[in-house]
Amino acid sequence: MYRKSKSNGKATYDLREVVTNIKWSTDLNFSAGELTFDLIQNAHPIIPYTGDIITFRWDHYKIFYGYVFKYEVKEDNTVSVTCYDKSRYLKNQDSIVWQSGTIADRFNNVCKRAGIKHKVVDKPTHKVSAEVCDGKTYFDMVKSAIVKTRTATKHMYYIYCNYDVVELRRAPYKKLKIIIGSKSAMTGFSYAVDINNTANVVKVIQKDTKKSQAKSATAKQDDPKRTSFKSTSAAGKSTEQWGKLQETVNKKNKANHAQMVKQAKDELRKKNRANKELTIDCIGHIDLVAGNAVTIKINDLGKTLKNCPILKAEHNFGTDYNCHLTMKVGAEWLGNS
Template identity: 50%
Template structure:
């Protein structure tokens, strides 16, 4: 049950003055999304008298069953003729949509994350400190999310370790993903799951990767007529190609992906790059959406064990990409999850 839902504002002395609205609220919904979006709390205030319209930027403090769930700020409020006020609030991650231009020196993801949070005034913690050093980078006119995402993607590509940003009441945290839950959570159709959709796709997969390096011999004379669409001269241009082939060609057919070689890569490095790319791409993409009984530990970035008895599928520690909690008499949760190793939408 709702144990606290307050709208707080600041007075001139810095103290917080609050209005308790937990008994006036309907349609309370909390959404967390791993795709670099702020946590969102929406609700309707039904007072029956004069409408209660919170000020823009007012603080919203929400607890469920005596557990702090959400601390955020009002970004919109809409009042209708029946005096119902619909409110939308975001947690601290919303301020990572602020933009800036920064030159980052080489450092860890934690260094980048700390820099960005301080720059935009966002309180933060680092729960697990990455050790990989991200190369220096120029971010011009980028959002805070973009700046951190770039470092997360580079860390994942180099180490296979995924990190995520999650809000924990009055802070945001950098966490290793998936975040383990305190208890072993098994969801199945015979127990807590009310509905599900499972899909598998190879639309974005590849089982042959070619790493290509373009060579140009400037000592040769260019022809006047034989040019390619790119402006390269066929008489002086050649390609060095390192290939890697996967074990799914016989079943999927040949799906080829071409990537450019890293700058100044030698042959051995090109072969390694091809093998690394193949490992990431020679995988089918499996998604799972499901509805289940509510559990506040099921947030975007967390992992859950899933068992579907209908067709004998069991997966462990499946990352949650998006979680929608509907609080009410029947507290339910809708989850979007990835199954398997290739789980984040934009990891490639």
């Protein structure tokens, strides 16, 4: 690990002999890659100041290139440091009117505005409609296009910082050939299933309001005498097992009855499934990062989950190099779309 100072003539400091508790995290949910570590030093600690560049390699592999965003000097001269990679600058806010275009069009645009080195690894062809983004982060602007593209094409794209280059990738970027199993690399697991956010009945609502002759400057409220609702719904067979779990959505603008039926079925298809989340503790491997997929074999549950998507990965480097993985079981890649 090395630190390059911006304030001291770009001097470079070797931190390998004093660094400990190195933790690297990657996350699909539109947040920058994070590196945290402690510096154990004597009476006059070398402090990496905010904005300094930190580079980290493991077994000669380039792992992290980023910037100090926080440091804390403790009484025993330990310095705790938090760094983020270049994608952190996609948290910058802006106001942009987007014309119709692809995710790549937005991605290239916001990266240029943020002044970060970038690359489109997997180029999408689907174009999303024009959109006004007022006071939104660059992450949110790209996320909007990613969600719309996934809805239309079932293809999941994401942002990943590959050392010092921010990339637009399609998931899964790699289907790893390794198998993490109860009798091999796995050291612990948790498998959770819930239906808290599930819906097996979806109603698409159309609100009709008759116009009133009276006019008022006060805030408008729906008048029960002049308001009525029409709806169409779609239901899944899981009502027999889970009971009726109903959700309502407003109809799309100017949608006719057939389009309302399609909207209900499309929403049901997304909502009528249990949420399954798997966390794994395992021996460390540098390819176990967010956006890749790996096969998991859990003998205790009698399950083999092929190409299970990694939503979040935490790497703890040291003599006992290990990983903690948060994974999604099933087709859904983006955790909070």
